[in-house]
Amino acid sequence: MxxxxxxxxxxxxxxxxxxxxxxxxxxxxxxxxxxxxxxxxxxxxxxxxxxxxxxxxxxxxxxxxxxxxxxxxxxxxxxxxxxxxxxxxxxxVEDLKYRISPDFYTERLWICDFDCVDFIFIYDVAKDDPTFKYFNLSPSSDEELLKSFEYTPNAYAIHLRCPDGKSKLIGFICVNAYKDFWSFDYYIMPEYRRKGFAKEACKCIIENIKNKKIKSVEWTKYNDVYRRVSIGNKPIIDRPLKENVASCKLLESLGLVKIGYESVEWTKYEDFYRRVSIGNKPIINDCFKEGDEDKFVLYKYIEN
Structure with missing residues (x-):
């Protein structure tokens, strides 16, 4: 057999x-x-x-x-x-290991699921913001990328909580769940920068994912029932562009440690190239154009 x-x-x-x-x-x-x-x-x-x-x-x-x-x-x-x-x-069962809360609250912020209204406001600002290139590193247009957040799990709008009980949209943050690690990307509108909002939002996300357990599925012999089995935590990895100095400093202030510049091999895939790990570095698999070698810094969260 x-x-x-x-x-x-x-x-x-x-x-x-x-x-x-x-x-x-x-x-x-x-x-x-x-x-x-x-x-x-x-x-x-x-x-x-x-x-x-x-x-x-x-x-x-x-x-x-x-x-x-x-x-x-x-x-x-x-x-x-x-x-x-x-x-x-x-x-x-397994799907749950990639999902975190639908919303979070910090001292000044409300972080909640991204919706179609958020898309309209964010796109209106991002399309004229030259620094949005640090967020959108994909082959998709800015409009296509932002539109996809409406149905992407763990894509969150960042709202500033106001004294009158209302809130203002000031940016967004996305938590990316890969098989072996977490990563996150964020964007704050220009007029709300240098006020600590990005750090406050990122810190909140890190606190919520750093101890989240991975769950796997096992088939049991009792009536075809499956059950969840905890198999540990996933590390938090991030990889900003080297030229994005502000994000590099922010990650370091949040406890992420530089673990080197990313080595790159290129594999052609539908006119774009995807980054793959070399040696024992984690796999971070996105599509980028040829010529982006050694532009990224790898950071890993190290808890004190």
């Missing part, structure tokens, strides 16, 4: 013989826990949809419905049901 490790890889294939082998395994095997635990959701998305590795969590979640609807699973009902159940487990 084919090794279960190989069967897990067969799920990525479009070969009918390999998919049939998985279907037969599910038909005859009573304890499916080993195959269940070998299915890596990110690998499922990357291989079945031909995407690059190192995807941010929100994009993985966004692609999961496409996996369930793939025509290649139509002739294999047990496999399709198995994949659907594994995806549901991911959404119900």
């Amino acid at each position: 084919t090794d279960v490790t190989e069967l897990a890889k067969y799920i990525f294939s479009s070969d009918n013989d390999k998919l049939s082998a998985v279907e037969n395994y599910l038909k005859t095997e009573k304890d499916k826990s080993k195959l269940w635990n070998l299915i890596d959701i990110e690998a499922l998305v990357v291989n079945c949809l031909n995407m690059s590795e190192g995807l941010p969590h929100w994009l993985i979640v966004d692609c999961l419905d496409k996996i369930e609807d793939l025509p290649k699973f139509e002739n294999y009902p047990l496999l399709k049901k198995f994949i659907s159940k594994r995806i549901k487990a991911y959404k119900d």
